[in-house]
Amino acid sequence: MRARYTALAQALHWITVAALCFLLPFVWVAENFPPGPVRTLWYMLHESMGISVFLLVLIRLTWRWRHGTPPYPGHTTRAMRWMAGLNHGLLYAVLLVMPVTGYMMAGNGQAVPFFGLISLPGFTQNGALGTLANTIHVWGQFALYGLIILHVAATTWHVAIRRDGTLERMLPPQRDEPEC
Template sequence: MDIERYAGLTQALHWLTAALLCGLLPFVWVAENFPPGETRVFWYLMHESFGISVFLLVLLRLTWRWRHRAPDYPEGTTRFMRIIARLNHALLYAVLLVMPVTGYLMAGNGQPVPLFGLLSLPGLPRNDALGVAANTIHVSGQFALYALLILHVAATAWHVAIRRDGLLDRMVPPQRRRSP
């Protein structure tokens, strides 16, 4: 079955975003398990730096996507499945933009935000009400992100294991077949 694929840059940005999220999510869990001090600060800084990186990648992905259409869905994909897929992708993009913004509003509330120790993004004037609101949205957003990622991965697994319709092939480079 010959399937239309996403452009190579789209694939690379997708998998880079996935890899950064795999690092980003545990960093804050690790940080929470250390007492206040340098180690805890390090893991929070890594979380924040990866979050800013995800934000920039998502902006790049959206800009690229605006100029390059997605490949067609595999044959037999129902209208309902297309709507759910588009909705999940749109919500993933939205959450992946909102989370770093609210994280920045929390971390940069009265202080600069270091980016991998290389440079610092300017902080905002201290505003406790904004910090509380950003924290509420950020914490709620994490659960939305978990749910959307689980749905995204589960749907892909379903397409691979049950439907076997080549959907995942759209997001990976062509595989060479071995000679018998």
């Protein structure tokens, strides 16, 4: 029985974290430029990172489905397991909904460039669908912020207060620690 996530699961988790750390500032920067090529570039980077996050989450879910997750430490209560599962499930859901609604907004009547390398087909222009996608995307960002804050707060609680090794499930083994 594994005590840690697999190395690939760990890598995918931390790559997703890094992608999210870029994705958000890209749109903040874009919003501060007037319409034009610079703003378009920053939006393209935001949209491309969103598509990347979507693909990463699909890969993560597939890997998780195929390989499972390590067991929780024995002292983890049923309530803590339930809250962790709920937060993870909602994070995965929001991390899938956000890129889909973003793609629907970006591709509402036009192609969507992916890092300037290829153009992905957009949807036929539909004002009502674009408005709905925008509404979901805007509210989804606040759900994502809240879920990430809860995730980081729970991790901090496990590290600083409980000191129960829960974080180590998502970290590689240390040098003096035998691998399972």
